[in-house]
Amino acid sequence: MPRLGAHMSVAGGLPRAVERAIVHQCEAFQIFTKNASQWRGRPLGREEIREFRARVRAARLRPVVSHASYLINLATTNPALRQQSMEAMADELDRAEALGLLGVVLHPGCYTIGGEAEGLALIADSLFELLHARRRGKTLVLLEHTAGQGTALGATFEQLASIIARMGDHRRVGVCLDTCHLIASGYDICSPEGYAATFTQFGRLVGFDRLKVFHLNDSKKPLGSRVDRHEHIGQGCLGLEPFRRIVNDRRFRGLPMLLETQKTEGRSPAVIQVDPLDERNLATLRSLRKSEVRRPESLRLET
Numbered sequence: 262m263p264r265l266g267a268h269m270s271v272a273g274g275l276p277r278a279v280e281r282a283i284v285h286q287c288e289a290f291q292i293f294t295k296n297a298s299q300w301r302g303r304p305l306g307r308e309e310i311r312e313f314r315a316r317v318r319a320a321r322l323r324p325v326v327s328h329a330s331y332l333i334n335l336a337t338t339n340p341a342l343r344q345q346s347m348e349a350m351a352d353e354l355d356r357a358e359a360l361g362l363l364g365v366v367l368h369p370g371c372y373t374i375g376g377e378a379e380g381l382a383l384i385a386d387s388l389f390e391l392l393h394a395r396r397r398g399k400t401l402v403l404l405e406h407t408a409g410q411g412t413a414l415g416a417t418f419e420q421l422a423s424i425i426a427r428m429g430d431h432r433r434v435g436v437c438l439d440t441c442h443l444i445a446s447g448y449d450i451c452s453p454e455g456y457a458a459t460f461t462q463f464g465r466l467v468g469f470d471r472l473k474v475f476h477l478n479d480s481k482k483p484l485g486s487r488v489d490r491h492e493h494i495g496q497g498c499l500g501l502e503p504f505r506r507i508v509n510d511r512r513f514r515g516l517p518m519l520l521e522t523q524k525t526e527g528r529s530p531a532v533i534q535v536d537p538l539d540e541r542n543l544a545t546l547r548s549l550r551k552s553e554v555r556r557p558e559s560l561r562l563e564t
């Protein structure tokens with residue numbers, strides 16, 4: 262069984278995200294440990310860290326991951342932006358470590374001048390340096406496969422594999438697959454044949470032992486669009502079938518599968534309450550997961 266959950270807001274402090282995960286009956290969740298569109302965040306207080314960790318433990322929520330700031334670009338050749346990105350990613354890793362998170366989900370980066378190969382090398386070397394400086398840490402770098410918009414790297418399994426290989430197969434690098442990014446970047450996970458071929462390729466190039474997280478989002482844009490627009494589960498170009506296969510696929514047993522779909526607008530961030538959109542998307546995923554018992558024929562595809 263996968264562990265279903267969603268990205269949760271930290272409005273009101275990090276422990277509030279745990280409360281939100283609990284009211285949505287999540288088994289795992291994702292947070293931003295600071296504002297994702299700003300370089301700097303306020304330092305985390307000791308009491309806030311302690312309370313967060315205690316509540317996560319008490320609610321048996323695991324794993325918890327963070328998503329790094331969207332400003333970070335480790336593939337840039339611009340020295341100032343590179344320095345800023347290194348400092349910001351270092352801070353992301355330190356925050357995740359303090360909070361006891363499994364890892365930090367990171368968009369690998371966009372190459373600037375130079376090309377793809379140079380960009381991939383810059384990403385790998387930067388991450389290696391950051392992990393090497395934190396040798397005693399546990400938190401992982403989780404490279405998110407991307408939609409391939411513009412010069413974004415990490416949109417093919419080959420690129421993810423090349424970053425990992427250049428990091429010397431570092432034990433603290435993992436991968437996050439986002440269903441919206443898969444279809445947008447051209448991996449057809451909708452047809453049974455496309456699904457089988459996609460994950461056979463993933464297993465061969467990256468390896469299932471590297472796969473630590475799924476982001477489950479439907480896509481507003483079609484196969485190969487290279488545009489990243491999340492849609493509610495079952496309402497976009499993916500439909501329900503790919504999700505049914507993923508939540509019941511034995512290769513993904515026990516993995517966190519987290520929603521990053523749009524929340525209900527106009528609700529007070531100060532109050533802990535169930536978001537009807539998250540609730541519906543989670544209910545849909547749970548109903549697909551339960552179908553493992555009721556519809557044994559859907560299993561045969563994967564075994």
Ligand SMILES: [Zn+2]
Binds near residue numbers: 328366368405
């Ligand atoms: Zn992302």
Ligand SMILES: [Zn+2]
Binds near residue numbers: 405439476521
């Ligand atoms: Zn994602």
